[in-house]
Amino acid sequence: MGKLRFLIALIVGKVSIFLLDKIFKRGTNLPGEIMLKICPDALSRFTMPKTTVCVTGTNGKTGTSNLLTHIIRNSGKTVVNNSKGSNMAPGLVTALASDCTLGGKVNSDVAVLEVDERSSQFIYTKFVPDYILCTNLFRDSIMRNGHSGFIFDKINDYLDEKTTLVLNGNDGISGLLGENKCNRVFFSVDKTERSTDVCEDTVCDLIACPKCNHKLDYEFYHYNHIGVPKCNYCGFSMPQSTYFASDVDFENGTFVFNGDKGESLVLPYQKGNFFNVFNITGACAICRLMGIDIDIIANSIEDLSSKTGRFQENKFGGVEVVSMLSKNQNPISCSQSLKFLDSTENDKDVVLLITDSNDKVHGHEDISWLYDTDFAPLTSDKIKNIYIGGSRCYDLAQCLEIKGLDTEKFILFENYDELAKEVSNNAISDRNIVIYFELYATSVVAKIKNALKEKGEN
Amino acid sequence: MKKFVIEVLYPEYNNLYGDRGNAEYLQKKLTLAGYEVEICETSLFDEPKFISENVDLLLIGPCQEKHQLVEIETLKKYREQIENRIENGGVILATGNAFEIFGDYIEDAKGEKHECLKFFPYYAKQFSRLRYNDCSVGEFEGMQITGFKNLLSHSYGDNPYPFLTMKTGAGMNKETKTEGVHKNNLFATYHTGPILSLNPQFTDYLIKLVDNEYVGAELKYETKAYENRIKELLK
Numbered sequence: 001m002g003k004l005r006f007l008i009a010l011i012v013g014k015v016s017i018f019l020l021d022k023i024f025k026r027g028t029n030l031p032g033e034i035m036l037k038i039c040p041d042a043l044s045r046f047t048m049p050k051t052t053v054c055v056t057g058t059n060g061k062t063g064t065s066n067l068l069t070h071i072i073r074n075s076g077k078t079v080v081n082n083s084k085g086s087n088m089a090p091g092l093v094t095a096l097a098s099d100c101t102l103g104g105k106v107n108s109d110v111a112v113l114e115v116d117e118r119s120s121q122f123i124y125t126k127f128v129p130d131y132i133l134c135t136n137l138f139r140d141s142i143m144r145n146g147h148s149g150f151i152f153d154k155i156n157d158y159l160d161e162k163t164t165l166v167l168n169g170n171d172g173i174s175g176l177l178g179e180n181k182c183n184r185v186f187f188s189v190d191k192t193e194r195s196t197d198v199c200e201d202t203v204c205d206l207i208a209c210p211k212c213n214h215k216l217d218y219e220f221y222h223y224n225h226i227g228v229p230k231c232n233y234c235g236f237s238m239p240q241s242t243y244f245a246s247d248v249d250f251e252n253g254t255f256v257f258n259g260d261k262g263e264s265l266v267l268p269y270q271k272g273n274f275f276n277v278f279n280i281t282g283a284c285a286i287c288r289l290m291g292i293d294i295d296i297i298a299n300s301i302e303d304l305s306s307k308t309g310r311f312q313e314n315k316f317g318g319v320e321v322v323s324m325l326s327k328n329q330n331p332i333s334c335s336q337s338l339k340f341l342d343s344t345e346n347d348k349d350v351v352l353l354i355t356d357s358n359d360k361v362h363g364h365e366d367i368s369w370l371y372d373t374d375f376a377p378l379t380s381d382k383i384k385n386i387y388i389g390g391s392r393c394y395d396l397a398q399c400l401e402i403k404g405l406d407t408e409k410f411i412l413f414e415n416y417d418e419l420a421k422e423v424s425n426n427a428i429s430d431r432n433i434v435i436y437f438e439l440y441a442t443s444v445v446a447k448i449k450n451a452l453k454e455k456g457e458n
Numbered sequence: 459m460k461k462f463v464i465e466v467l468y469p470e471y472n473n474l475y476g477d478r479g480n481a482e483y484l485q486k487k488l489t490l491a492g493y494e495v496e497i498c499e500t501s502l503f504d505e506p507k508f509i510s511e512n513v514d515l516l517l518i519g520p521c522q523e524k525h526q527l528v529e530i531e532t533l534k535k536y537r538e539q540i541e542n543r544i545e546n547g548g549v550i551l552a553t554g555n556a557f558e559i560f561g562d563y564i565e566d567a568k569g570e571k572h573e574c575l576k577f578f579p580y581y582a583k584q585f586s587r588l589r590y591n592d593c594s595v596g597e598f599e600g601m602q603i604t605g606f607k608n609l610l611s612h613s614y615g616d617n618p619y620p621f622l623t624m625k626t627g628a629g630m631n632k633e634t635k636t637e638g639v640h641k642n643n644l645f646a647t648y649h650t651g652p653i654l655s656l657n658p659q660f661t662d663y664l665i666k667l668v669d670n671e672y673v674g675a676e677l678k679y680e681t682k683a684y685e686n687r688i689k690e691l692l693k
Contacts, residue, residue: 149523150589208525215503371478372478401678402655407678
């Protein structure tokens, strides 16, 4: 009966994937959702490929999965992944259904699946991944994630002992996943010239020892709680890393990947995005565990570094505009994006569209995450105007005043059209505009750019 | 210059949901009002400052559920001194799940009971999976107080000293409109936000409990932010 149910679900799934692809020409999770309605245990009924890798963690899931897929494909293997859909069960079901026989056998050699941390229960209990790579665990969107301990349990409780975990050896939170249960392999990044002795970020999610609750010492910090924690009281420290990055060259955007067989490799990372060193090292670790040749890894990463970066640059008249996506509700990601301001010399106006622009529809935004965000880069003299937009603009302005910013620079607009007009009216050449926006504010960014474009043409 | 001493208890754990903002806001506001502000952070294995020295305001913020139990075990050693502080009118603000510390016990999702400080008869029950999120308004002595909630538990039983009467959202559980504890100058509430920067009027009230001569200092956008939120939530 179960088999028949799955077959019906699969046929419906495949037909809907075909039709939706024709109509919308883009990925959707709808086929997976329908399939799970018909056959709730669909995910356990696929015959999975020889190797299945899941990628999870607070930050860097998507980048790491994409890179992993790219390297494995370059090694000559076929890969199915869920990059077009969601990282929850319906997204995975859709991806697998689009790449399997009517018997449910997945055609590709390897599955690389990005998994939302909170979906662990609905995924790792349905099939046993050969590898789970966890990039890191941080505090994240409060409404969805609560705190890092809550998310840790959500993953840890559903791990299978047959899965090999590939973990960030610089993260004393996610690094404890699967302890005394799973085979665990660690990757880490050596001390760099930018490592610090004290945590310079607002948030450190691991201050006390996870074993004895005494204050931890850190040999050094990379950022937030990512570093080398050790406890002088009970002796807790992170396990030795098998794979590690060394010689990070911030000037040139390169580092050295070191493997367990003495192999080493100079690799590029997107300059200015130190997170990427971790993502690449983690992806390389999985590839080496899968036996992929070191030269193939080297060539694949060079390929990818030439693609577009995390932000967009445009020029309208004499005004240079940089727009950067800043994950709403995620203080770590937002703080990292703001650090970009430290790296530029020019005078600039900054536009903050970081609170939920769809607050009215999504419900009144919990703005407490703003207090966990580092706004220090906004105190620079080079910043002339700070535009703050959206229904929560007064909350953000108040938080910024508490954090020590000069309120004289603030220009607040609840209405985005008025904001776009004002930004464009006040724009002058030789002063850059840097826009930080959350996912739903993409249309506001377009409005600002259009207004600037029109001004440039007149 | 007048001095104002704030003690932040166990910041290594009690740092969730932007609650560091309470001390930051007080520091900003009090500095503007001409005070010298001292913020003292006490870790789990150190003796709290208020035990032996003057502390004007004691802040206890929200933490992870497993750390909450560790803290309660530590605080049991100071139960008598905490009781004295409450009875003598020392100001305490406890936010988020720190509200539960003062109650009878916490029952975890497996049904196991963990004894709390037992100043009040209410008890907390943890949920097994989903968290409770809310943004709500309650009333205290004619003031509208607003805050966010992110909880893995609710509290039940008798609460003879409630702090807020909720106008929107749940009280200490979904079945009641009463929320938090207010006895003498102890204020404990499930709300975070940070609750002080969200409620400038209540912050002034709290400071006045310490120094009756305090004349409020206002941040540029605090009233507008507050009024907008209340208006939206009571709509």
